[in-house]
Amino acid sequence: MQRLGDICCLWMFAPSYEPLPDKVKFFYDGKHMKLSPPAEEVATFFAKMLDHEYSTKDIFRKNFFKDWRKEMTSEEKSKITDLNKCNFSQMNDYFKAQSEARKQMTKEEKRKIKEENERLLQEYGFCIMDNHKERIGNFRIEPPGLFRGRGDHPKMGMLKRRIRPEDIIINCIFFSPNDIWKEVRHDNKVTWLASWTENIQGSIKYIMLNPSSRIKGEKDWQKYETARRLKKCVDRLRTQYRDDWKSKEMRIRQRAVALYFIDKLALRAGNEKEEGETADTVGCCSLRVEHIQLYPKMDEQEFVVEFDFLGKDSIRYYNKIPVEKRVFKNLQLFLENKQPEDDLFDRLNTSILNKHLQELMDGLTAKVFRTYNASITLQQQLKELTTSDDSIPAKILSYNRANRAVAILCNHQRAPPKTFEKSMQNLQTKIDEKQIQLSTARKQLKAAKADHKASHDDKSKKTVEVKRKAVQRIEEQLMKLQVQATDREENKQIALGTSKLNYLDPRISVAWCKKYAIPIEKIYNKTQREKFAWAIDMAEKDYVF
DNA sequence: CTGACGACTTGGAGTAAGAGAC
DNA sequence: GTCTCTTACTCCAAGTCGTCAG
Numbered sequence: 127m128q129r130l131g132d133i134c135c136l137w138m139f140a141p142s143y144e145p146l147p148d149k150v151k152f153f154y155d156g157k158h159m160k161l162s163p164p165a166e167e168v169a170t171f172f173a174k175m176l177d178h179e180y181s182t183k184d185i186f187r188k189n190f191f192k193d194w195r196k197e198m199t200s201e202e203k204s205k206i207t208d209l210n211k212c213n214f215s216q217m218n219d220y221f222k223a224q225s226e227a228r229k230q231m232t233k234e235e236k237r238k239i240k241e242e243n244e245r246l247l248q249e250y251g252f253c254i255m256d257n258h259k260e261r262i263g264n265f266r267i268e269p270p271g272l273f274r275g276r277g278d279h280p281k282m283g284m285l286k287r288r289i290r291p292e293d294i295i296i297n298c299i300f301f302s303p304n305d306i307w308k309e310v311r312h313d314n315k316v317t318w319l320a321s322w323t324e325n326i327q328g329s330i331k332y333i334m335l336n337p338s339s340r341i342k343g344e345k346d347w348q349k350y351e352t353a354r355r356l357k358k359c360v361d362r363l364r365t366q367y368r369d370d371w372k373s374k375e376m377r378i379r380q381r382a383v384a385l386y387f388i389d390k391l392a393l394r395a396g397n398e399k400e401e402g403e404t405a406d407t408v409g410c411c412s413l414r415v416e417h418i419q420l421y422p423k424m425d426e427q428e429f430v431v432e433f434d435f436l437g438k439d440s441i442r443y444y445n446k447i448p449v450e451k452r453v454f455k456n457l458q459l460f461l462e463n464k465q466p467e468d469d470l471f472d473r474l475n476t477s478i479l480n481k482h483l484q485e486l487m488d489g490l491t492a493k494v495f496r497t498y499n500a501s502i503t504l505q506q507q508l509k510e511l512t513t514s515d516d517s518i519p520a521k522i523l524s525y526n527r528a529n530r531a532v533a534i535l536c537n538h539q540r541a542p543p544k545t546f547e548k549s550m551q552n553l554q555t556k557i558d559e560k561q562i563q564l565s566t567a568r569k570q571l572k573a574a575k576a577d578h579k580a581s582h583d584d585k586s587k588k589t590v591e592v593k594r595k596a597v598q599r600i601e602e603q604l605m606k607l608q609v610q611a612t613d614r615e616e617n618k619q620i621a622l623g624t625s626k627l628n629y630l631d632p633r634i635s636v637a638w639c640k641k642y643a644i645p646i647e648k649i650y651n652k653t654q655r656e657k658f659a660w661a662i663d664m665a666e667k668d669y670v671f
Numbered sequence: 672c673t674g675a676c677g678a679c680t681t682g683g684a685g686t687a688a689g690a691g692a693c
Numbered sequence: 694g695t696c697t698c699t700t701a702c703t704c705c706a707a708g709t710c711g712t713c714a715g
């Protein structure tokens with residue numbers, strides 16, 4: 127693999143800090159205090175977040191204050207000893223005013239900024255890989271700021287330091303001096319162009335190509351081909367894990383029950399995490415006793431398992447499902463003599479599970495089940511929900527519902543948008559108005575018909591036609607609005623993006639569009655069409671996952 | 672086997688852009 | 694043309710999974 131990445135060395139970085147104008151003051155204990163630029167910069171990070179819940183959280187404040195003090199001069203350090211005595215409100219006002227000013231910019235100013243962004247993209251947003259010009263995914267190095275961990279993250283509020291050239295490892299050929307970087311290498315076994323080590327968790331961050339690139343597209347395609355291979359042998363695997371529920375060995379039973387959950391509930395694998403370094407979240411293998419409740423009987427159903435835990439991004443997973451008796455009995459066995467904080471599957475981890483899966487099918491890992499179950503669900507749901515003589519908006523609603531079924535399976539949730547209630551109300555108002563319009567149009571049609579019946583002339587006939595068309599048009603508009611309202615309501619707390627982007631074989635969607643003559647733009651926006659170009663190219667209307 | 676590390680995918684929030692209403 | 698609301702897109706955190714050393 128030849129790699130010729132043309133990356134500019136200066137503009138990839140965050141712009142250096144520009145001190146605030148003197149009129150923007152910081153107060154400590156009621157008294158004005160001029161901060162040194164480094165201390166002021168970090169203070170602005172906090173000031174920008176004053177309206178965010180983060181700034182009220184104890185851990186956030188504590189971590190911020192500790193790191194902020196490190197940036198202070200010794201004089202500042204000795205004076206500023208209590209965050210509660212700090213008044214950042216002028217800074218906060220200043221930034222609000224700035225963003226307000228940005229919104230108020232004239233058309234011309236906005237056009238200039240847009241042009242400048244486009245120029246930056248053209249200049250720094252591309253590289254050449256294997257003789258192809260490719261879009262880079264994230265060509266801007268992350269700017270300094272306060273770490274915003276999700277959930278109860280012990281490190282939230284810590285200072286993410288500024289990245290300089292000497293922190294960066296370059297992994298491509300580039301046209302700039304060699305000696306300013308941490309290292310320059312040419313490793314063509316990996317796909318990244320540049321990397322640095324981030325100071326909060328000590329993990330490595332990368333500059334990689336855009337999803338539309340060949341290298342990402344091929345990987346994506348492979349992922350779905352692996353899931354399709356699982357489809358071919360999933361019956362065999364299911365028979366096997368059901369069999370393993372009866373195994374003499376505890377580790378095999380645990381493995382088999384965990385796999386059943388991963389398959390049936392689309393749970394994530396659940397790697398172990400370092401305690402105290404991140405939020406306390408779990409996946410299947412890392413489930414603890416406290417995360418499940420067993421109910422031999424619950425509302426007419428037997429053998430119900432109740433799950434309640436925080437998964438990736440501290441999103442709550444809550445589900446009650448009836449399981450087979452054998453699974454239930456096994457779970458009771460796994461729980462014996464354990465404390466709430468003990469591992470449910472104490473003889474299992476993701477490495478053991480994946481080794482086992484690898485033996486069952488080449489390339490099989492826990493996450494393949496998620497991909498497989500998501501894609502097969504979409505295919506089934508589309509088949510079930512689509513009616514050929516439906517209108518296009520009704521078909522799109524069916525598509526979104528199929529997509530939604532997958533999002534629910536994968537537990538892709540979102541906070542209801544802040545403006546949700548209002549926007550539903552607006553839509554309802556429109557519907558009401560449209561309904562009034564419709565009844566008026568219907569009355570007019572009726573009148574026109576009566577008129578025609580009386581006169582039988584050409585002119586009145588034409589009027590009837592015109593009115594009939596008007597009614598039809600308004601009916602369509604009303605239906606469209608109603609469909610939109612249904613769709614939005616059903617989608618209140620569900621995030622469709624992740625499944626669409628990462629779990630659904632795009633060829634299923636492309637085939638569906640072709641079969642029902644739906645323009646592809648109705649389901650994929652520009653970025654998504656670019657990412658799925660390979661599938662749009664490849665799939666015909668008869669494609670089966 | 673265990674833990675650390677490295678590379679890559681997956682994830683929701685936030686915001687900028689721009690489409691549609693007026 | 695301007696304002697408002699929605700959608701697209703960016704951002705970067707947080708997972709998965711393989712490898713390697715001890």
